[in-house]
Amino acid sequence: MNSLDILWLAYKGLVSRKAIAILAIISVMIGVASVTVLVAFTQGVSQSVLSVVESLGPSTILVLPRGGASLTQATVATIASLPGIKAVYPVVSGFGEMNVEGQPIGVSIIGIDNLSALLGQVLLESGSVYPPVTSPETVIGSEVANPAPGIFFSPGDIITVQVSRGNSVALEVVGVLSPSGANPLSNSETSIFLPLNEAMAILNRTSYSELIINAQSVNDVNNVVNLIEEIYGNQLSVISVQQLINTVSTITSGFSFLLISVASISLFVGAVGIMAIMLSRVYQRIREIGIMKTVGLTTRDILLVFLAESGIIGLIGGIVGILVGLVGTSFIDLLSAITSQSASGTSTTVSSSGFRGGGGFGRFGTAASSSAFTFKPVISIEAILIALVVAVAVSLIAGIYPAWKAARLTAIDAIRRD
Template sequence: MRYQDLVKIALKDLSQRRLRTGLTILSVAIGVASIIALVAQTMGIQQSVIDTLYKLGPSTIVITPRGSTLTQVDVIRISELQNVERVIPIIQTPATIYRSGQQVQVTLVGIRSSDLEALLGDVKIVDGSIYPDAPVPVALVGYTIAFPPDQGGSQSIYVGQPLTIEIGFGRFTQRIQLQVVGIMAQYGSTVFVSPDSSLFLPLDQLMKILNRRSYNMLIVKAVSVDAVNDLSSNLNTIYGNNVQILTVQQLSQTVSTIIGQFGLLLASIAGISLSVAGLGTMNIMMITVLERTREIGVMKAVGFRNRDVLILYLLEASLIGIIGGIIGIAAGAMGAQILPQILSSFLRPPQPRGPGGPGFQQQGQQFSLSYSPVIPIDITLAAFALAVAVSIAAGLYPAWRASRMEPVRALRYE
């Protein structure tokens, strides 16, 4: 029997049992779609986090205090080390501003204006200018503070406008006024600073407001990527456990490992659903063999060999896998694009409401999930191949059983 004839017979047999075949194909498609959609999310999140990390630059080292404080003495000390290009001291503190009659939680970031580009790269200004390096009560406003998304993106803060800011809690709250000197263009986020929801102030001014002499963190720029490891080791030798020292490379490797393991877990769960689909395929194939026992006897009586019957049923199983795999790839690609929107809506914190309507907004500390799913070709092909392999494996025993039937006994089967 020619293979093309067997393919035609297999297609005809599947089309005669449309509902049963359709449900079996659907189960395979769901397994494939789950693998592709879930892996695309983890790959997309991983790429987004790594891109965010590398906005700091691959030659960046972040130092945060652990058992001691970081002061100007440390800035000078680190600046004098070999392979250090620049040291950027930063202060961060939560604060509340009043915008359009609402309280909005933001982050105040104290940083020298000359260090802004070293930290964020190309700083684009929508309106106004960057503040001077002087202890004056001015602020550079992040994009989403000036153009809040919950108000349709319309501008609510303008250059020259005074801003009333509250820092601290309860009886320790202090109220200050800052003048807006500039509004930043939309930036996105970095690991340690979220520019869009922050107010940037002159470093000396924020230290004066907070009455502080220490910094939250030091961003150290090495002269090159190759010098990062040596400089990191040198800093560890100097400070020991008094500070935490992290390089962008270490952070990206850690993130890649964690997200990769999580992605493997999700893919394994999706793979289980594909295995269940394989069991369903095997069950359907067994029922089909029993229902077609007399037909198998007739085929053997007219000249079908055991091998022909075996190939026929394996073809049916493989066609289920192929069709289910193709549908699953298409569904997985569509699902991969839809899932980020669903996840973002679920992970967006609800806005509290008071008696008069919307109340306190946690904009400065709001968690936002923004990424583009990445669908790897190799994972897609592997999911398709797995679907076909599972279907063929599920059809092996029913096909073997059908091929071993004796024609006389098969024809007598009721």
């Protein structure tokens, strides 16, 4: 028999028992749809996190104090004198409160002279960046600029920030950042940024919270990291952006594998269902198999007919599952966008510890908000093709035993059975 005849017999066999075929297709569809949705979201999360980290530049190195050590101007001078160093940017951070309509709102106070070294890319909604001189001027995040419905601070306005009991400072807003989401070094949404010396005076600090180092080239990063570790030992924690990227990639890959493995259980359940359905179909069609063999179909032909039935189930279930997964991904993405927009338009209840949400990297971002991290699901052609191939392969594997069971029946045995 040629391939078209085998496919035609397989198709007729499925159509003759539509209800059973539809149940088998649904079992495959559920597995493929769940895998498609999870792959899209895990890839979206991975790409969003990596793009945020990579925005700092591959030649960036972070230095934080460890075990009671402190970062002073002497530390900055020593590190700046090392070979392969392009620039060193000290950072100081702390926390304060703004009083908006009697409601305390926590903010992060971050002092740095070069804002782009911290944020990677400075996107301003209005105004400009402050000059690197001691002055009570600030660039504020989008949530600080709009702390409550109907209240908005713009360049030229004065905000009052309480940094300790009875100690408040008035700052002139010179710039408002555009909503930009998460940053590995700070949550810009809920932060106010000041010139370094101004922030140190306001926070009453004599040491720095962190150093951001720019190496002269990517090739110098490892040498710089090794030199700093040799000089300071365990006193400082030295992390390169490339190390952050590798760590994030490892975490997201493991998380993706875990979620996809869980979703694949439904594919396994679908395979068991296909095997059970195909076995029942073999027993229901024993006399039909006998007639097939009587009219000249070989054992190989019978085997291929039943395998083709399994393959068709997997192919249709895979295609439908991918379509359902794409629609589901788009619906969930749209729903989350609507939810986040409605959430951002409502009043946020806060305490003196800051906005609701998780923290950022290092000492920053503990006043993070629910909008600190956003991502878009990523649907790749490769993932779709892999899901389709896996669906067909799983169905074919599940159909091997029932097909073998049908093919090994002799014509006489098959005709004699009821």
